[in-house]
Amino acid sequence: VHERLVLYKRLASVHDAEELTQLQEELIDRFGHLPDPARALLDTHRLRLAARPLGIMKVDANADSILLQFVPQPPIDPGRIIQLIQTRRDIRLAGENRLRWHLSPSGGVSSPAEARAANVITFFNLLK
Template sequence: IVMARADKFGLAQLHQLRGRVGRSHHQAYAYLLVPDMESLTKQAAQRLEAIQQMEELGSGFYLAMHDLEIRGAGEVLGESQSGNMMEVGFQLYNEMLAEAVRSLKAGREPDLLAPLSVTTDINLHAPALLPNDYCGDVHLRLSFYKKLATAKTADQVDTLLEEIVDRFGKLPPQAQNLIDVHRLRVLSQPYGVIKVDAAPGVIHITFKPNPPVEPMRIIELIQKNRHIKLAGNEKLRIEKALPEVKDRVQMVRDVLRALGQPLTMTEAVPA
């Protein structure tokens, strides 16, 4: 196949046309003709260089990535896009879009003024990270941090834990704390918990207004445990010396589970 003025074609077009040849036992060739290499635009030269380099099986994905780098992400993130996309960011935009789609599928009008779900703040008063000497690749560490932060269920956290241990070995204490932080985050969110501050001497569990928890459960919990008190309308105070991180984590788990199953959205609406 001979492609005249190949510099005028897009990268996807060049890849598709080149794929038309070499499909049998006969030797086949694709010739890309340009008038003058020196007169090519920067983007045209990048496209031709990319198509020449990508010859292996599965190169289509890498060509798509090159195309994204050369042309950009299009009008979703472009300056011509209406709204405040540049200020919002691509990931937050996707989250907002997914929330609107979920609402429509559930038969509800999307509440565009309602904030997105707030991530529960967990503070164990101990280092919670993947140490450099455990996972030396900074890009891998950032990747795992992002995956853990976006995990929605305990099973997803456990799957990531298995992957980390399989790749790097037994968890050091700091990494175990990191896993415990995200396990607590996943456990706490359905109860309407917005913050857990677990210090060695006292633990505070702060709920959002009108949390999806049966009020009688909270009263029973306080009556049965002298070390648990109400600190305001939306905060539980647990006064107990727990120097070990694992013991503080277990205490928070026990308190939340003692509150029973979180109420559904309908049950949680105040009268």
């Protein structure tokens, strides 16, 4: 239990993608192939790191849509959000400081969690 808590603390102290990759490599070196829950934890932290510079404070992703909630003054060009809303029928404002992307059904081969993570990253990239 102690070792697990130490690893959780180390994960919480990671502040960029490079540090996270180093921690992941260290975990693989120490423990071998990571189980799915451990990989999911690292992927979740990777998404958290990617969301921070965009001013995203919450991500709610499911099979049908992704909802992003922004901090009150996000560092994103408002014109970019307006452009996305005007050019894409699947992206809409969902209240104050929230943006929703309605997803098309896909028949991909990845797991649902991997597909959601990939869609979240795609949404982040649309905002840049």
